[in-house]
Amino acid sequence: MLYLDIFIAFLRSGLLCFGGGPASIPFVRKEAVEIYKWMNDEEFAEIVAIGNTLPGPINTKMAGYIGYKVGGISGALAALVGAVIPTAVLMIILMTILRHFAHEPWARGMSSAMVPVVGVMLGIVTWQFLVIAAKGLGWPITLAHIIVIAALIFVVPHPAIILAGLFLWALVGQGIYERFFPPRASKKEPGEDEKS
Secondary structure, three states, X not given: OHHHHHHHHHHHHHHHOOOOHHHHHHHHHHHHHHHXXXXXXXXXXXXXXXXXXXXXXXXXXXXXXXXXXXXXHHHHHHHXXXXXXXXXXXXXXXXXXXXXXXXXXXXXXXXXHHHHHHHHHHHHHHHHHHHHHHHHHOHHXXXXXXXXXXXXXXXXXXXXXXXXXXXXXXXXXXXHHHHHOOOOOOOOOOOHXXXX
16 A cells, blocks of 8 residues: 555646746645655655755655655655656647647647746745745844855856755754854753753
């Protein structure tokens, strides 16, 4: 049953996520966090963050990792088959059909109508990630990150450079910060020494 659950979870998320890529994130979250409860929001946010730093489609990376976490190598295979094969077959069928009706207005309108839907879903996931980040960092630091990253997006030639910088900051930044701004020693309450 476990492998069937893994397969169905990624089959459902793969078949329902119009737009693919980042648009699949809310669907995978629904399955992994809410329906099957294989992980919590914080762990899911970490998976998405790490997955976005690696090459390739995010949906297959999430499927591989979550499937492996839940069911080992067989779970990873079940998740990848559920995520990739059905949607690849549907893509071939749909594109073949649409090619024959490319001149029809409904065919052009079908793909255009999905753009705002995908945008709203990405906005919801973005807000959820901001809330998770603020729990760990606090809102002032989270907002500072947003401002700096938004400014860098227009200056840095590739987003991978920003991600590499964030990883470097995560590895050494806290140590540098504490060197210049050492944590304050907590003040002892009167009579605390007597209690111990």
